[in-house]
Amino acid sequence: MNRALLPAIFCLVSLLAAGSALGDTFATQSSIQDTPSTPLERSRIAQAANWGLTEQEWSRFEHIQAGPRGFWSPNLDPLTALGIEAETDQARQRYAELQVTLEANRAERELAYQNAYNAAWAKLFPGLLPIQGMASPTSSPVAPRPALFVEDQCPACTAEAQRLQNADVAFDIYLVGSQGEDERVRTWARQAGIDPARVQRHQITLNHDRGHWFSLGAPGSLPMTFQQVNGQWQRLD
Numbered sequence: 001m002n003r004a005l006l007p008a009i010f011c012l013v014s015l016l017a018a019g020s021a022l023g024d025t026f027a028t029q030s031s032i033q034d035t036p037s038t039p040l041e042r043s044r045i046a047q048a049a050n051w052g053l054t055e056q057e058w059s060r061f062e063h064i065q066a067g068p069r070g071f072w073s074p075n076l077d078p079l080t081a082l083g084i085e086a087e088t089d090q091a092r093q094r095y096a097e098l099q100v101t102l103e104a105n106r107a108e109r110e111l112a113y114q115n116a117y118n119a120a121w122a123k124l125f126p127g128l129l130p131i132q133g134m135a136s137p138t139s140s141p142v143a144p145r146p147a148l149f150v151e152d153q154c155p156a157c158t159a160e161a162q163r164l165q166n167a168d169v170a171f172d173i174y175l176v177g178s179q180g181e182d183e184r185v186r187t188w189a190r191q192a193g194i195d196p197a198r199v200q201r202h203q204i205t206l207n208h209d210r211g212h213w214f215s216l217g218a219p220g221s222l223p224m225t226f227q228q229v230n231g232q233w234q235r236l237d
Helices: 003-034 039-050 055-065 068-072 078-084 089-124 155-166 182-191 196-200 212-216
Strands: 147-150 171-175 204-208 224-229 232-236
Touching (some): 078 089
Parallel strands (some): 171 204
């Protein structure tokens, strides 16, 4: 071999090797750019999927909540926010249908669990009236029911509870000043003649007030009855 050609051949081999390495680098970078590369991006995609939304729709939701809507309604869910701020009737209808489906599924699961809870209570604690630990007059998973606020040593409270019970109304009783003591609520219910069977079936619930009556801001003496009307809790006379 002509020794004069060796430097040229060596340069050519070096160039080919460098080109191959550069191509591998480009391929790796392309692969990285084609997939979500950060936990934040993967989290956003997962959050969007939980609500039946695309990543672009989730970005629009974040944009909406970063503006005036986020100030007016800071805890608005994605579907409601997108539906309110929808730019077309078609988009508004899409978000409404997504929300109805999601809430129907949620209510079905919560009702199934409530039935299982009632059955477990009746099995493990027969004869003992269950006290609702999470019930709140400001968030009902199913249909809104009258919320009756009562207190101890209140004949009018007892009379109102009996009136609702005799009218075969499903309602929730909140004992103001119970101080979180379950037995105080049960004692009040027994003295008021609340039907244990209806409590077991969840047609009537017994609850600690936990400040709910105060949060409604209604003046006057107990008893008081509230019911949700068009998303707002209003006093029933």
